[in-house]
Amino acid sequence: MSDLISTGEAATLLGVSPRTVARMIDRGDLPGYRVGGHRRVSREEALRRHAPRPRGRPDFSWYIGILLAAAFIDDPSHAIDLAERNLRRQRDEPTQSPLWTERWSQLIQAKDTDRIIEILSDRDDRTGLRQTHPFRGLVSEDQRRSALELSHA
Numbered sequence: 001m002s003d004l005i006s007t008g009e010a011a012t013l014l015g016v017s018p019r020t021v022a023r024m025i026d027r028g029d030l031p032g033y034r035v036g037g038h039r040r041v042s043r044e045e046a047l048r049r050h051a052p053r054p055r056g057r058p059d060f061s062w063y064i065g066i067l068l069a070a071a072f073i074d075d076p077s078h079a080i081d082l083a084e085r086n087l088r089r090q091r092d093e094p095t096q097s098p099l100w101t102e103r104w105s106q107l108i109q110a111k112d113t114d115r116i117i118e119i120l121s122d123r124d125d126r127t128g129l130r131q132t133h134p135f136r137g138l139v140s141e142d143q144r145r146s147a148l149e150l151s152h153a
Contacts, residue, residue, distance in 0.1 A: 004040035063147035
């Protein structure tokens with residue numbers, strides 16, 4: 001058990017969200033361990049189950065990411081203000097790993113617009129950050145529905 005990784009690291013390897021990894025562990029689909037209240041996965045087991053994401057139809061989060069990137073480019077000040085408010089709310093009432101919140105906080109504080117746009121539009125979501133973005137409310141419900149329809153077309 002010496003080479004254990006977090007659910008976030010396993011998620012990146014498996015091409016899913018950290019919450020999906022947690023559910024896989026809870027269902028018994030992926031062997032996992034509890035270490036100090038946190039779930040951990042054997043790196044070897046995650047690598048064994050790793051399958052490259054098919055390059056076919058992009059997933060819903062990629063379509064949302066593209067919409068968010070476009071809205072960010074259109075009005076970066078508004079997007080950063082919204083992200084800062086959402087990150088403050090996230091710190092007060094955490095619903096996801098503080099790791100994701102901290103990573104996004106660093107990007108937003110640095111106003112690293114190129115990196116933010118790169119993360120939002122990265123089709124493979126190699127960092128795992130796109131699915132944990134702090135830009136809730138930046139795109140409309142109609143835009144979200146359109147993205148969902150595209151991802152299922």
